[in-house]
Amino acid sequence: MNHDRSRDLYDRALSVMPGGVNSSVRAAIEPYPFFVERGDGGHVIDADGNRYIDWVMGLGPLLYGHDLPQPVESAIQSRVSEGPMFGAPTEIEVEHAEFVTRHVPSVESIRFVNSGTEATVSACRLARAATGRDKIVVMQGGYHGAQETTLVEGEYDDVEPSSPGIPESFAEHTLAVPFNDEEAAHRVFEDHGEDIAAVMVEPILANMGIVTPVDGYHETLRDLTEDSGALLIFDEVITGFRIGGLQCAQGKFGIDPDITTFGKLIGGGFPVGAIGGRSELIEQFTPSGEVFQAGTFSGHPVTMAAGLESLRYAAEHDVHDHINDLGERLRTGLQEIVADQAPEYTVAGTEGIFKVLFTRDAPETFEGHCEGGCSQRPDCPRFEHCPKNAADVAAGQTDRWRRVFWEEMSEQGVFLAQNQYESQFVTHAHTDDDVEETLEAYKQAL
Structure with a gap:
């Protein structure tokens, strides 16, 4: 992807705003963030015309994506x-x-x-x-x-x-x-x-x-x-x-x-x-x-x-039902991918939020695991390994997530939260195709 205009905008921003941003997390991606020009349903288009499936959704304030009812x-x-x-x-x-x-x-x-x-x-x-x-x-x-x-x-x-x-x-x-x-x-x-x-x-x-x-x-x-x-x-x-x-x-x-x-x-x-x-x-x-x-x-x-x-x-209009159904499909698909490619990782979330945590220690099998994301079920064979608090999450491969994985997902047209810690959000604007494209990107990136 070409990011020349985002790079130029960030260069200008550094001259007039601390770190070139107005909220720290926006600059978490190195060497510079892409600048968004507009939103379209479940997608954003950046200043260079690149299109991304948007799972950040303003870090949470959007229930309908970028097209309001x-x-x-x-x-x-x-x-x-x-x-x-x-x-x-x-x-x-x-x-x-x-x-x-x-x-x-x-x-x-x-x-x-x-x-x-x-x-x-x-x-x-x-x-x-x-x-x-x-x-x-x-x-x-x-x-x-x-x-x-x-x-x-x-x-x-x-x-x-x-x-x-x-x-x-x-x-x-x-x-x-x-x-x-x-x-x-x-x-x-x-x-x-x-x-x-x-x-x-x-x-x-x-x-x-x-x-x-x-x-x-x-x-x-x-x-x-x-x-x-x-x-x-x-x-x-x-x-x-x-x-x-x-x-x-x-x-x-x-x-x-x-x-x-x-x-x-x-x-x-x-x-x-x-x-x-x-x-x-x-x-x-x-x-x-x-x-x-x-x-x-x-x-x-x-x-x-x-x-x-x-x-x-x-x-x-049963908006939450639609969102929760998509979220369940997304997390279930992610668990299948993780089970096959990175069984030490943990799929987290519920209803309309999701995340793949780059945890380091877990059973090699997903047999009998919590379905649709970690729910802290005591009889789950992964219960003793899944994160229980912030320290457990921080002990994961956070640098790998940010420095390698995020960029790979971005290059495939999927916009994820800028670090391992922020939630990602499903909205009413997201579609079955968005879920399938995102799952395919995870397969490639992981």
């Missing part, structure tokens, strides 16, 4: 024609809030914000205010946006900021435990229970290679937080309205968190975030309560229209 597009255009924004409430905010509270089991009240990061920042502030405690428990390697509370590295209560510019004292209030480790969860509450304001967890570890919970893990977190007076925060920025349909991952797993953070799909492809939960908690935000939270663009009418109409259309 006509009712969604009309709703967006109508709002734009009425004016960009007003600094005053609009009816569409109320309608969107009503839709979310009807469908998500734990959400009685919601505050819209502008990004997933803003949502998790506000959720931590709210949890601390509501409990009168300071410490937040997070999962090692989990990602909750570019915020000071959760940007930490280390283990347990021996953590430090993972980025310069964050005071060391901030990390003193963060406790990091491995995902899926019930013993570690019990220990942290035994040692620090009276000081813990909340546990913040992705229901599926979706920014670290896609790791599903072992049976009973979320129930353990729910019981520990309730017993200690702490709050359980589900970060559903990625899983929200993608896993578990309109009930989100909490509906799939049958867990009611106290607070839920949203982003991506709740805005229909436009910048968005939200914090939802029990009314007595969410109403502690100003102006009904004293926990300060505000934003000029919060509840932006165009975003609200895009998010609401996108989810309405999904509810009325």
Whole structure:
């Protein structure tokens, strides 16, 4: 493929933007990323005219690929024609809030914000205010946006900021435990229970290679937080309205968190975030309560229209069924390829998300394995080998994935997430042909 124009654009970008990008992951591919010119259904076309099957889908905000259903597009255009924004409430905010509270089991009240990061920042502030405690428990390697509370590295209560510019004292209030480790969860509450304001967890570890919970893990977190007076925060920025349909991952797993953070799909492809939960908690935000939270663009009418109409259309047209069927076919096909060519690798994902993890150690046979992606089934012969947490994923062949495999897939016209850790997404725009072409590319690349 020719990438001359992308190279020239990246050269220009380096002169005016740090690293030539506005979000770090976009520059993960070496020596430079391709620049996208436009989208077309389940595909993107780059600045040099190269066409790719797109499984990145904006890193998660797109349910319909790059061609919106006509009712969604009309709703967006109508709002734009009425004016960009007003600094005053609009009816569409109320309608969107009503839709979310009807469908998500734990959400009685919601505050819209502008990004997933803003949502998790506000959720931590709210949890601390509501409990009168300071410490937040997070999962090692989990990602909750570019915020000071959760940007930490280390283990347990021996953590430090993972980025310069964050005071060391901030990390003193963060406790990091491995995902899926019930013993570690019990220990942290035994040692620090009276000081813990909340546990913040992705229901599926979706920014670290896609790791599903072992049976009973979320129930353990729910019981520990309730017993200690702490709050359980589900970060559903990625899983929200993608896993578990309109009930989100909490509906799939049958867990009611106290607070839920949203982003991506709740805005229909436009910048968005939200914090939802029990009314007595969410109403502690100003102006009904004293926990300060505000934003000029919060509840932006165009975003609200895009998010609401996108989810309405999904509810009325079996969109999730189509996506989940394609996802199942894709993961099943990948398992067949991996079983034949790289049995040490792990196919991960569920419903509309997928990933092949370049793990190093596994049985040589796939006999009796979890079908359609690793589901942490205890009687699966690969159970002891499949990744259970972020450290397990990081121990894989991450450099090989990024430096060799990604480029080979790209040359075959398949656009995958820029590193081993980010999820990949099936959308309503993808087709059977997209799945078959992608599987053939995996055969060649592996």
